Amino acid sequence: xxxxxxxxxxxxxxxxxxxSFTEGVGDPGPGGTFLGWADRLAVLLADQREENEFRYxxxxxxxxxxxxxxxxxxPRAKELAPDLVSFCxxxxxxxxxGSDPDDAAERFEVAVAxxxxxxxxxxxxxxxDTRGVPVLKHLRGxxxxxxxxxxxxxxxxxxxxxxxxxxxxxxxxxAWDGDRLHLSPEGHxxxxxxxxxxxxxxxxxxxxxxxxxxxxxxxxxxTRDNIQWAREYLVPWIGRRLRGESSGxxxxxxxxxxxxx
Numbered sequence: 511x512x513x514x515x516x517x518x519x520x521x522x523x524x525x526x527x528x529x530s531f532t533e534g535v536g537d538p539g540p541g542g543t544f545l546g547w548a549d550r551l552a553v554l555l556a557d558q559r560e561e562n563e564f565r566y567x568x569x570x571x572x573x574x575x576x577x578x579x580x581x582x583x584x585p586r587a588k589e590l591a592p593d594l595v596s597f598c599x600x601x602x603x604x605x606x607x608g609s610d611p612d613d614a615a616e617r618f619e620v621a622v623a624x625x626x627x628x629x630x631x632x633x634x635x636x637x638x639d640t641r642g643v644p645v646l647k648h649l650r651g652x653x654x655x656x657x658x659x660x661x662x663x664x665x666x667x668x669x670x671x672x673x674x675x676x677x678x679x680x681x682x683x684x685a686w687d688g689d690r691l692h693l694s695p696e697g698h699x700x701x702x703x704x705x706x707x708x709x710x711x712x713x714x715x716x717x718x719x720x721x722x723x724x725x726x727x728x729x730x731x732x733t734r735d736n737i738q739w740a741r742e743y744l745v746p747w748i749g750r751r752l753r754g755e756s757s758g759x760x761x762x763x764x765x766x767x768x769x770x771x
Contacts, residue, residue, distance in 0.1 A: 521555050521630070521709070523565045523592035523768050527583040528635075530572035532598050533764065536692030543764055547693070548596060550702035554711055555594075556771040565768035567592070571761050576600045576614055580621045583763075588628040590768050595625055596672070596705070598635035600660075604652050611652050615659030619666075626667045633708065635672040636660050642681055643690060672705045679718045688742075 526532050526548035534546015548568055556564035567590055569583040579599040587595050599621070600614045625632045636657040640646040657675055664671045677700065679685060685697030693701065703717035 521593045522559060522563060523590070524552055524555055524594045524596070525567040525587045525590050525592045525629075525768065526552075526570055526596045527579060527587050528570040528596070528598035529574045529579065529602055530570075530692060531601065532570035532596065533568065533572050534570075534698060535572050536687035536689075537695045537698040545695070545698065547698040547701035547705065550699060551596070551705045552771060554702065554706045554713070555709075558711070562770045564771055565592070566765065566771055567763075567768045568765040569763045570598075571763055573602065573761075574599075576603045576617055576621075580617070584621050584625060586766065587625065591629055592768060593630035594633065594709075595629045595631070596633045596635065597622065597625060598672075600656060601637055604637065604656050605646065605649055609652070611656035611659065615656055615663070618660065619663045622663055622667050622669065626669070631670070632667070633670045633672055633705070634660055634664055636675050638677075639675045639681060642683075643686075646691075670708050672701070672708050674701065674704075677701065677704050677717060679721070682721050684721055 528548075532546065532548050534544035534549055537545045537547075539545040539549075546568075548570070549566075552564075552566040552568075556566070558564075567587075569586055571582075574582070576599045600618055603609050603614045604611055622632060622634060637653040640650050640653060654675075661671060661673075663669070674680065679700050680693065680697050685694055685700065686692070687694050687697075700717040703713045703715060706713050707717070
């Protein structure tokens with residue numbers, strides 16, 4: 511049975527679990543750390559409470575696969591027992607060659623069932639629509655399959671869904687960092703606003719508001735950018751995969767305890 515529903519006014523604590531997306535990679539913060547959508551959502555939630563009444567933990571670590579998140583972060587989230595947990599996992603699994611979105615979804619559901627019995631509410635997250643992303647656009651079908659499972663799981667466990675596939679504004683190139691794999695600060699901001707809407711908050715701006723017009727770019731400029739991107743980001747990323755390395759090796763959670771904002 512799902513836990514009692516929370517509302518924005520009753521959310522006094524929040525823990526975020528996941529990978530680089532939830533850690534905030536692409537959204538630089540002070541001292542070499544990252545901010546990101548979860549940190550920005552935490553601020554919006556804290557604004558609903560009196561000063562020092564809201565506590566927040568971010569357990570996410572870049573590069574983590576689903577099973578690693580379940581083994582390392584889910585038990586800590588259960589131990590903290592916050593009013594709200596955001597759970598985004600499986601993206602790094604789905605983009606690996608030979609991965610099975612059906613199998614990943616089965617493992618994801620086990621974790622959701624475990625969490626919903628221990629925390630106030632679990633908000634789960636779909637994957638982005640990758641139609642315009644080089645390399646990842648070829649995985650669009652697998653991502654869509656995984657998303658369908660995530661939505662079905664949300665229905666079974668009465669979880670709110672942060673649906674990133676339907677957030678059209680993040681399909682703009684300006685929503686993404688130079689590596690084209692992580693959101694830019696503006697992209698993270700728009701996701702935070704959509705997450706707040708999902709939880710029933712009134713937000714200061716529309717996350718899907720149109721971007722300012724841009725001058726069209728010629729095919730030569732686009733090709734040059736694609737070559738530079740492949741050299742700077744794609745080749746090193748493939749190299750890490752071949753060597754069995756992760757960007758999250760030796761990285762720890764940036765905020766492992768529920769602390770006041």
